[in-house]
Amino acid sequence: MSRADGEADCVCSVGMKFTWDINDPKLPQDIKQFDPFQEWTDGYVRFIYNGEDKNAQRHLSGWAMRNTNNHNCQILKKSCLGVVVCSRGCTLSDGSRLQLRPAICDKARQKQQKKPCPSCNASLELLPCRGHSGYPVTNFWRVDGTAIFFQAKGVHDHPRPESKSETEARRSSVKRRVSSPFTQKRQCLGPALLSCVEAPDRLSFIAESNFPLQSQHYPSFQSTEPYYNSHNALGEAPPTLQKSTNPRLYMPRPGCGYEFPGYLASGTYSAPLHRDPAANHSSDLCDPRVAPVLGSSSSSSSSYDPQSTKGWRDLLKNAAPYGENHYYTPEYPCRYPSNTPGSPAALQTIITTTTKVSYQPCPKPPTALPGYQSCPPAKPQLGCSSLPEDSSSSYSTEVKVTEESGGVIKSLSFQPDPLHTKTERAESFDYRCPYGNTFRYDEY
DNA sequence: TCATGCGGGTGGA
DNA sequence: TCCACCCGCATGA
Numbered sequence: 001m002s003r004a005d006g007e008a009d010c011v012c013s014v015g016m017k018f019t020w021d022i023n024d025p026k027l028p029q030d031i032k033q034f035d036p037f038q039e040w041t042d043g044y045v046r047f048i049y050n051g052e053d054k055n056a057q058r059h060l061s062g063w064a065m066r067n068t069n070n071h072n073c074q075i076l077k078k079s080c081l082g083v084v085v086c087s088r089g090c091t092l093s094d095g096s097r098l099q100l101r102p103a104i105c106d107k108a109r110q111k112q113q114k115k116p117c118p119s120c121n122a123s124l125e126l127l128p129c130r131g132h133s134g135y136p137v138t139n140f141w142r143v144d145g146t147a148i149f150f151q152a153k154g155v156h157d158h159p160r161p162e163s164k165s166e167t168e169a170r171r172s173s174v175k176r177r178v179s180s181p182f183t184q185k186r187q188c189l190g191p192a193l194l195s196c197v198e199a200p201d202r203l204s205f206i207a208e209s210n211f212p213l214q215s216q217h218y219p220s221f222q223s224t225e226p227y228y229n230s231h232n233a234l235g236e237a238p239p240t241l242q243k244s245t246n247p248r249l250y251m252p253r254p255g256c257g258y259e260f261p262g263y264l265a266s267g268t269y270s271a272p273l274h275r276d277p278a279a280n281h282s283s284d285l286c287d288p289r290v291a292p293v294l295g296s297s298s299s300s301s302s303s304y305d306p307q308s309t310k311g312w313r314d315l316l317k318n319a320a321p322y323g324e325n326h327y328y329t330p331e332y333p334c335r336y337p338s339n340t341p342g343s344p345a346a347l348q349t350i351i352t353t354t355t356k357v358s359y360q361p362c363p364k365p366p367t368a369l370p371g372y373q374s375c376p377p378a379k380p381q382l383g384c385s386s387l388p389e390d391s392s393s394s395y396s397t398e399v400k401v402t403e404e405s406g407g408v409i410k411s412l413s414f415q416p417d418p419l420h421t422k423t424e425r426a427e428s429f430d431y432r433c434p435y436g437n438t439f440r441y442d443e444y
Numbered sequence: 445t446c447a448t449g450c451g452g453g454t455g456g457a
Numbered sequence: 458t459c460c461a462c463c464c465g466c467a468t469g470a
Contacts (some may be wrong), residue, residue: 007465027464056446059448059449065450066447066448067447067449067450067464068451068460069449069451069452069453069461069462070459070460070461071451071452071459071460073450073451076449076450079462080463103446103447104447104448105445105446105447105448106463106464107445107446108445108446108447133467135460138461138463164447430450
């Protein structure tokens with residue numbers, strides 16, 4: 001946290017130090033240093049993980065990512081499913097919300113959505129991810145040599161769901177409770193706890209501060225990589241808790257990436273993160289801080305239809321001198337749910353890159369590689385051991401489920417992001433254009 | 445039961 | 458050709 005002052009040209013990850021794309025026929029080989037595993041990647045980021053990293057081998061993500069067939073056996077592609085929320089957006093007494101992790105399995109997800117909101121019995125709604133030019137955020141995994149290359153494209157425009165580890169922990173907790181003789185006497189432990197609900201196994205209990213206030217935490221970068229902490233560098237305190245009456249308007253904070261010069265420039269992302277649809281956001285949506293690259297992009301971005309690929313490509317071509325096929329856009333997703341009246345769904349501000357790199361249809365990866373098919377079973381390394389040193393900056397809601405005997409049998413900390421409670425942001429990045437040239441963002 | 449990965453296939457751009 | 462997405466299947470926890 002305290003580093004990076006004056007390190008304006010730093011990059012935030014090992015993966016960002018190199019100029020590569022997941023589709024490159026040849027990936028960087030001389031990897032001497034690996035990135036620590038990032039559970040909550042967000043933005044157009046790249047990481048290079050150690051091939052022995054169990055989490056990387058399992059292609060773990062905090063987001064609910066499902067496998068997407070890209071007809072490339074070398075590159076595993078996953079797309080984000082979004083988050084399941086209450087269709088009413090009900091708010092609990094403490095302002096917390098339900099943000100369930102969508103089931104990865106299609107059938108399970110359909111089943112999941114048929115369940116009522118455990119809080120208000122309203123229907124559940126899947127808030128799809130459209131953070132990548134109107135499409136779900138995609139993650140790419142590729143094993144090459146001893147490294148596992150990770151590339152993410154898109155910025156999640158929805159709250160974080162319950163993490164996989166939390167889901168698993170809760171499930172095991174529920175199982176234990178179900179098998180417990182005290183199952184019938186669950187206790188409600190405080191106003192925010194929803195243990196007295198019908199479907200506790202599907203309950204994600206996330207404080208309101210969860211999404212907007214989450215911030216990526218890259219503890220290892222502090223010691224291994226130059227890394228810029230925009231907040232600290234600017235002497236800013238972490239974003240304060242913001243209350244909102246609508247849980248479904250989110251201006252997500254980008255991850256450690258090079259995709260948000262606007263955010264990078266602003267030094268903080270706290271202001272536009274969580275919005276009330278009733279309010280007039282036009283100015284915020286077109287906030288020049290979000291789109292400094294294009295300068296007067298407000299009009300462009302505000303009229304931009306994220307579904308119109310041609311539109312944003314043209315926009316980018318005009319705006320970004322980065323190459324024929326390298327698009328750089330201030331478009332950034334601030335999604336209005338479809339059922340929000342008058343929702344300007346098209347108002348997005350995304351900075352996205354599209355690389356057009358041809359790659360040869362690959363033969364099967366050599367068996368020597370830590371291949372995708374043979375991931376050794378391992379317990380997810382949740383990184384909980386590396387909790388932020390400043391616990392005061394994390395907003396957590398601890399849920400303790402107790403047996404009647406009074407013994408705590410399970411303590412689930414629905415901490416939005418135990419690893420990422422501090423805001424850190426790369427102030428510099430480089431990215432390889434499809435044609436081999438590189439541009440950098442050093443000044444943000 | 446569900447997560448995960450693979451692969452065939454379709455449709456749009 | 459690329460991409461998103463659907464589907465079924467297999468495997469393992």
